[in-house]
Amino acid sequence: MNRIFAPLFSCALGFATAGLPAAETIWLDALDLTAMRQGWGRPQVNRSVTERPLTIAGQPYARGVGTHATSTYRLRLNRGSENFTANVGVDDAAGGSGSVVFQVIADGKRVFNSGTMKRGQAAKPVNVDLRGVKTLQLLVTDGGDGLNHDHANWANAQFSCSGARPAPHVIPSEAPYLLTPQPGPVPRLNGPVVYGARPGHPFLHRIPAQGTRPMTFAVRNLPATLKLDPLTGIITGTTPPRGEYALTFTARNSAGQASRAFKLVSGDTLSLTPQLGWNHWYAHYNRITAAMMREAADIMIRTGMADVGYDYVNIDDCWMNAEADARRKPDAQRIGPFRDAHGRLLSNAHFPDMKGLADYIHARGLKAGLYTSPGPKTCAGFAGTYQHEAQDARLFAEWGFDFLKYDWCSYGGVVPKPTPLEEMQRPYRLMGDLLRQQPRDMVFNLCQYGMGDVWKWGAEVGGHSWRTAGDLGFELDRIFEVALKNCEHRDWQKPGAWNDPDYIQIGYIGQARGEGLPEPCGLTPTEQYSFMSLWALMASPLFFSGDLSRIDEFTLNVLCNPEVIAVNQDPLGQCARVVRLGEEAFLLIKDLADGTKAIGLCNSGETSLSVSAKWSEAGLGGTQAVRDVWQHRDLGKFATEFKAEVRRRGVVLVKVGTPRRT
Numbered sequence: 001m002n003r004i005f006a007p008l009f010s011c012a013l014g015f016a017t018a019g020l021p022a023a024e025t026i027w028l029d030a031l032d033l034t035a036m037r038q039g040w041g042r043p044q045v046n047r048s049v050t051e052r053p054l055t056i057a058g059q060p061y062a063r064g065v066g067t068h069a070t071s072t073y074r075l076r077l078n079r080g081s082e083n084f085t086a087n088v089g090v091d092d093a094a095g096g097s098g099s100v101v102f103q104v105i106a107d108g109k110r111v112f113n114s115g116t117m118k119r120g121q122a123a124k125p126v127n128v129d130l131r132g133v134k135t136l137q138l139l140v141t142d143g144g145d146g147l148n149h150d151h152a153n154w155a156n157a158q159f160s161c162s163g164a165r166p167a168p169h170v171i172p173s174e175a176p177y178l179l180t181p182q183p184g185p186v187p188r189l190n191g192p193v194v195y196g197a198r199p200g201h202p203f204l205h206r207i208p209a210q211g212t213r214p215m216t217f218a219v220r221n222l223p224a225t226l227k228l229d230p231l232t233g234i235i236t237g238t239t240p241p242r243g244e245y246a247l248t249f250t251a252r253n254s255a256g257q258a259s260r261a262f263k264l265v266s267g268d269t270l271s272l273t274p275q276l277g278w279n280h281w282y283a284h285y286n287r288i289t290a291a292m293m294r295e296a297a298d299i300m301i302r303t304g305m306a307d308v309g310y311d312y313v314n315i316d317d318c319w320m321n322a323e324a325d326a327r328r329k330p331d332a333q334r335i336g337p338f339r340d341a342h343g344r345l346l347s348n349a350h351f352p353d354m355k356g357l358a359d360y361i362h363a364r365g366l367k368a369g370l371y372t373s374p375g376p377k378t379c380a381g382f383a384g385t386y387q388h389e390a391q392d393a394r395l396f397a398e399w400g401f402d403f404l405k406y407d408w409c410s411y412g413g414v415v416p417k418p419t420p421l422e423e424m425q426r427p428y429r430l431m432g433d434l435l436r437q438q439p440r441d442m443v444f445n446l447c448q449y450g451m452g453d454v455w456k457w458g459a460e461v462g463g464h465s466w467r468t469a470g471d472l473g474f475e476l477d478r479i480f481e482v483a484l485k486n487c488e489h490r491d492w493q494k495p496g497a498w499n500d501p502d503y504i505q506i507g508y509i510g511q512a513r514g515e516g517l518p519e520p521c522g523l524t525p526t527e528q529y530s531f532m533s534l535w536a537l538m539a540s541p542l543f544f545s546g547d548l549s550r551i552d553e554f555t556l557n558v559l560c561n562p563e564v565i566a567v568n569q570d571p572l573g574q575c576a577r578v579v580r581l582g583e584e585a586f587l588l589i590k591d592l593a594d595g596t597k598a599i600g601l602c603n604s605g606e607t608s609l610s611v612s613a614k615w616s617e618a619g620l621g622g623t624q625a626v627r628d629v630w631q632h633r634d635l636g637k638f639a640t641e642f643k644a645e646v647r648r649r650g651v652v653l654v655k656v657g658t659p660r661r662t
């Protein structure tokens with residue numbers, strides 16, 4: 001029998017050595033754990049996340065905290081702790097092949113890393129010196145294979161304290177503030193300036209323009225195969241033969257007019273700039289209906305989101321049928337046969353007319369996106385595409401969809417383990433080829449959480465974007481860390497081939513695993529602006545995934561800044577490079593096509609910080625003009641650097657240099 005690791009006293013006083021105050025033991029399980037964020041379930045005191053006794057590799061522990069990846073717990077130590085000790089590992093009751101990594105981060109610096117740990121592996125001892133440390137983060141990430149079965153135990157976890165006791169870090173509350181100026185009455189043309197489409201396919205583009213309506217549109221050099229509706233700015237028709245077409249868009253209203261160049265590239269490559277749009281997942285999960293999708297399209301027009309360039313309206317999981325399932329309990333309207341007698345995939349009763357839905361979205365000049373899995377079932381247990389790939393690709397094209405998200409999910413069950421790279425690529429290569437054969441442009445989004453370094457081969461198998469990690473909903477409080485990780489893959493990104501660190505989850509969102517109705521996200525206003533700044537600097541696809549029906553002035557202000565979106569949509573398609581300035585300060589530097597640079601002065605820390613962007617770091621020399629991108633304000637000329645006070649977990653986004661005349 002294993003001896004149970006049990007403390008003699010719940011709060012034992014240590015022995016004082018000469019002249020030193022006695023150290024006090026503070027147990028992690030005795031702290032207020034409500035601020036611990038985790039990917040599934042709730043933190044448990046002296047129990048595993050599934051509320052059983054804590055055991056790691058057969059060793060029981062009387063005390064500790066049971067949590068689930070991704071788990072973060074931020075503490076203020078205020079230099080009062082001497083050290084932290086624990087035994088960490090995956091709980092024995094976790095099913096399957098969960099794997100996790102435990103980390104301890106002291107004042108922004110990683111002081112413990114367990115490496116990947118699996119169930120059955122002996123606990124690893126943690127013993128970190130905390131003298132002088134102000135803030136601590138206990139972090140458990142998935143082992144790079146998703147969150148399933150990642151039951152993580154901080155067993156026997158305790159602080160030895162001689163001063164202030166550890167206390168959960170409470171995020172300071174912050175009132176919403178507006179950075180984006182209100183659009184003026186005069187027309188302003190927004191959105192991409194370069195656009196790829198395939199010759200001979202149906203063409204659809206709504207010219208995004210802000211300014212007082214009514215407005216009229218004109219296009220110079222419009223190829224004869226295309227037609228403009230001058231009242232809506234929607235261009236339809238057939239993509240002209242292969243080649244580059246230099247068009248000029250003009251918008252006019254009672255207050256004035258604006259013109260802008262637009263390059264149409266008829267060829268093989270779609271998504272020459274990152275996709276912009278909305279995806280239902282993080283707001284509505286398995287509650288989504290066709291009526292809500294239609295409403296979403298209307299809201300994107302009504303709120304002006306479409307006027308800054310958002311144009312994809314994407315359905316995620318749960319539009320097909322599921323089987324009756326006691327655990328997941330899909331609503332009765334979503335239960336039914338997966339396919340008809342001819343193998344044709346069936347949408348569920350909430351989606352009675354898929355073609356009608358796509359037509360509705362198209363009539364507003366927007367594009368329609370769809371979701372499925374290469375496996376027999378999707379992640380939420382709905383019908384997948386396995387062994388019906390060609391038929392489904394044809395069906396999606398027939399319905400008129402413009403975008404497909406292809407989510408690995410249950411495909412893991414039909415491949416050998418461990419899965420060779422070729423097997424990981426196979427379903428994506430197959431669907432990539434099939435989509436290319438359809439008589440319409442369909443953007444292909446790979447969702448397999450970064451397995452097999454997908455950024456290295458996503459484009460080769462036909463993808464236009466690929467998720468670089470697991471669901472961001474599980475680690476929303478780590479957007480800086482997620483962005484830094486995503487930037488590591490910057491060299492693989494180019495026009496038509498984008499790293500996708502997942503959706504913008506701000507405003508009203510649900511819980512990451514589909515529970516709960518949308519509620520205000522836990523990010524501070526500054527963090528929400530940071531989210532957009534980081535995603536703009538990385539040239540990541542920008543999909544808002546909050547509740548559009550509850551969008552408010554603040555969320556629109558964050559989402560709809562045309563200069564920030566222009567950084568994202570820059571035709572060079574570069575993901576910013578990272579220049580580390582310290583544990584918590586870093587720069588993100590992105591070259592733009594007009595010869596200027598977008599620079600993010602970033603602070604991932606818990607208190608405001610002075611951050612400086614030195615021209616030498618950015619490869620610039622001489623005096624440079626600086627513009628505040630969020631506030632659309634020229635800040636003046638600066639000789640050697642630009643310095644700013646950056647709020648807690650904030651980004652100051654500037655454009656540096658004088659645009660080259662073209």
Ligand code: GAL
Pocket residue numbers: 281316317378379380407409447470471
């Ligand atoms: C996950 C995917 C999410 C969402 C969900 C649907 O695997 O990463 O973005 O699509 O499945 O069940």
